[in-house]
Amino acid sequence: MTYEGWLLDLYADGPRGVALWLVTDDDRRVRLCQRFPVRFFAAGPGPRLRALWRWLRGREPAPGLAREERRDLFVAERLPVLAVETADPAGLQPLFAEVEREFPDLTYYDADVPLTVRHAAAFGSFPLARCRAEADEQGNVRAFEVLDSPWALDPALPPLRILEINLPEGDPQRTPPTRLELRFRAWKQSYPWVAGSAPAAWLRAALQKLDPDIVLTDYGDTWLLPELLRRGQAPLSRDPAYPLRTVEEHTYFSYGQIVYRGQQVHLYGRVHIDRQNAMLWRDYGLEGILENARVTALPIQTAARISPGTGISCMQMQTALRDGVLVPWHKQQVEQPRSMLSLIQSDFGGLVYQPRIGLHFEVGAIDFVSLYPAVMVRCNISPETQARPLSQPPAPNPGLIPRTLAPLLHKRVALKTWAAKLPAWDPRRKSIRARTAAQKWLLVVCFGYLGYKNARFGRIEAHEAVTAGGREALLRAKEAAEDLGFAVLHLYVDGLWVQQAGCRTAEDFEPLLAEVTRRTGLPIALDGVYRWVAFLPSRGNRRVPVGNRYFGVFTDGSLKVRGLDARRRDTPPWVTAVQMGLLECLAQAVSPEDLKPAAAEALGRLRRELARLREGKVPLEDLLCAQKLSRPLEKYTHPSPAARAAGQLQAAGKRTAAGQRVRFLYVRGEERVWAWDLPQTFDRRCLDVGMYRKLALRAAADVFQPFGIEPEELYALMHNAARVPLFPLPV
Incomplete structure (x- = not known):
């Protein structure tokens, strides 16, 4: 019998192999079983491998054993290994645990690869893959074929319930x-x-x-x-x-x-x-x-x-299995000792050009599309390869990491290009936005994983080579902008903010995009054109700019905010709403002349919100703080607000663990916080209104500072409604 449909689930099914659940074309849910033996490998001195062979032959039932030669990514010559195979996928881990306990001195490979990754490497399968299976009357699969690709831009999906x-x-x-x-x-x-x-x-x-x-x-x-x-x-x-x-x-x-x-x-x-x-x-x-x-x-x-790190690691494993490369059970490579001079010369990290503090009008924001992954693919950066200069064409024989990333990177670029051509009302735009967001997280962590201490295919020198390529790409983009007459206001790792008189639309920046692509060979896109953008200083020193603290309004009226309280997960929702509300007032300004009345309206909005707080009209749920416990409670010597709230929960019989977020309100009194998940009813009269006022004014100060109102003046304005600010706006 032949079934066509989509693969919904796959898991170990004892000695029978793996269970496959298909959503068929006629809307049935069918369970099939496929024989799928799995293997791990052991490497080490010949006598120890022979001892392992004898030990395994004495087991009942004995696993399949074979001598093979396999490729270790970090070893020049092919490696002699002992292959251990079992017909029961679920039995692999218990068997390996016994082997590792008896022979801890051997090196192991492919021991903990997820079952679905093994199946994907063997058959090209993946969740919701369009597939065809031939099975007998008992549901045993005789042939299995995948009919589509995970890299399809617009795949046909099943009618999921x-x-x-x-x-x-x-x-x-x-x-x-x-x-x-x-x-x-x-x-x-x-x-x-x-x-x-x-x-x-x-x-x-x-x-x-x-x-x-x-x-x-x-x-x-x-x-x-x-x-x-x-x-x-x-x-x-x-x-x-x-x-x-x-x-x-x-x-x-x-x-x-x-x-x-x-x-x-x-x-x-x-x-x-x-x-x-x-x-x-x-x-x-x-x-x-x-x-x-x-x-x-x-x-x-x-x-x-x-x-996302686990996801990108599984993608690398899949590439390795398909190429016949061994997947280390534990990372074998460690960083070699190096001189301080070598570290200074190679470990610079990303390039940051300090922004010009203040308000700037008609600014273009240009971002490389997934810069670090693009550098890894373009320069063929992988643990087993020698990085190529950015100026050279892509390598004819890419390494494991570029082979893993290239299809994901190309898919993301193609989806973003497709979405840009769709009309704003098209419902596919929302789906594409969600899919590219998932891809972005995978691509973001792939760079860090190259230098992660536990990454199977990580190497610190490759990690450093990526940042070197990123710095070179950003410098080339800066030079291209300046050669075309643009003023560069800011550079930050993978993007730059540029300004030129008369450049107000996306079309005005097309020549710059083309020139940057020509000089770097990397995909780049216009993030948008700002009506105005404000780069903020450090709160501790107003003369020191901060690379990733800014906000601005694009020409379509949408806001972009980075480094403000509204972006923090521990900010109370009311404070977030206050800050975003002020920015929305300012976003109504179309021209520089509109900013003064917009700022005055924002001040009035802030006064109204503070009055709501004072009058007890802000719901308690909107005043909740949610902070993470950085360690177990007993490890705190000076408990943070979250730790004090967690202590209250513990006294009430509710357990908390390190890494959990604890919700609380600021209150007056010795404890200063009240855990939200306590069984008792909260008395609103205990609320520390002054603390929430302070948090709101601190958030508002970041918004008003680029418009000429310093934090001290803002506090005075909120205490004296009769005062009128001057708004010494830059022109």
């Missing part, structure tokens, strides 16, 4: 729910949730009748699904042989920050995504998650929860 299970009251840790809300397409229904009772038959009936492919929840990982299972809910998975899989919560350190990931609940045969626990849901939603899964070959519910 999406069921939402919502908690209308919000966080169940804060407010115990009284009802659940189910949404399926246009259908919506609310059902009671009675504490202590088993769930009603309606939920089981909904799952059986609707048979969803994707279950979207809020707090499903950390509360809802575990609670449903505790109450005796029927299995949520589509596959009755596998109820679900849980991944324990964990905390880890990454890029100088402590990160907490909550418990995960994965289903079989259907997908569960917890919007509160998904890694970047707010950035790109479901469309971005599906794109992430397609290009990384990770299961959809895994792609929703992992970091």
Whole structure:
């Protein structure tokens, strides 16, 4: 029997191999089974490999064993290895754990490659791939073929059934729910949730009748699904042989920050995504998650929860497996000792040209499209290659890293080009924006991963070569701009802000874009033309510019904000709204002459917001701060506000972990904070209104400073409404 459709899920199915769930063309959900033996490799001295051979031959059942020669990316000669094969994909990890425990002195490869990545390397498969499978009457696959590519710009997607299970009251840790809300397409229904009772038959009936492919929840990982299972809910998975899989919560350190990931609940045969626990849901939603899964070959519910670094690592593994390159179990390469002079000469990082502080009119912002990945592809930068100069054409035989990145980079550029040609009303623009956002995160982290201490295919010299190429590209762009008569106001790693009298439209900057592309060979685009843009100084020293603190208004009236309080995740929503509201007032100014009345209107808006705060009209939810715990509570010697709030939660029997965000309000009194998730009712009279006023004025000061109002004058204006500012605006 032949099936055509889309691959929804793939997972280990015991000795039978892997289970494949297809959404067929006739809208059926079909479970097939495919034999798929998997292998890992061991390398080391001959006597130790022979000892491992004998040890494995004595096991029951004995795995398949073979002597082979394979390529290690960091070794010039092909490496003799012992291949260990098992017909049970799920049994590979337990077997490897025993082998590594008995023979810790050997070097291992391909030991922890995700199953879907192995399948992708062997068959070209990926989530939602269009495919054809031939199977017998028992559902055993005899032939499997993928009919499309993860690099397709406009792929045909299956008619997925999406069921939402919502908690209308919000966080169940804060407010115990009284009802659940189910949404399926246009259908919506609310059902009671009675504490202590088993769930009603309606939920089981909904799952059986609707048979969803994707279950979207809020707090499903950390509360809802575990609670449903505790109450005796029927299995949520589509596959009755596998109820679900849980991944324990964990905390880890990454890029100088402590990160907490909550418990995960994965289903079989259907997908569960917890919007509160998904890694970047707010950035790109479901469309971005599906794109992430397609290009990384990770299961959809895994792609929703992992970091972009894990995604790019899986893409590199897939390239290595296809090329017959061994994937190290642990990184084997370490940075070699170097002199201080060598470090000074090579480790410069990205180029930053300090901006001209103040307000500037009619400014073009030009960005390289994914500069560092583009440099890696153009200059053939990979751990096993010698970097080529930017002026040379691309290498005929690219390394592993450029081969991995090139299709992703080209797809992103093509999607952005396509989106730019679509009319503003076209609904595909939103989808493309989400997909390119997911691609952007993968491309952003690929550079850092080259220098990451645990990256399988990382090398610090390659990392440094990328920044050198980026600096050269930006300098060439600067020279091109100056040769064409533009004044360069600012350079920042992958972009530049330029100004020239008479250049007001996108067409006026086309000659510059063409010249930069000719001189660098890298894709570059116009981010936009500003009516005006303000570059801000440091708060500590107003004479010192800060490279990434600015705001401005494009000619279409849209705002761009970087480095302000509104961009911080720990800023209370009300303070964010105040700052953005002031900027929206200023954005109404079309010409420099309009800025003075716009600034006066913004001042009036700020006064009204401060009056709302003083009168108690700002909802408490809008005053919440959410700060991350940087360490376990017992490690704090001088507790931060978040640590004090976490201590209150701990005293109330609610556990917190390092990396978690703790919500709190600023209050008067010795504690100075009140944890939002405490069971007690908050008395609004305890609120520290002065602290919130201070936060709002600090955020507003950044907005008004380029317009001639210094922070001290702003504070005085808010205390004395009769004073009228002069607005000494630059012309």
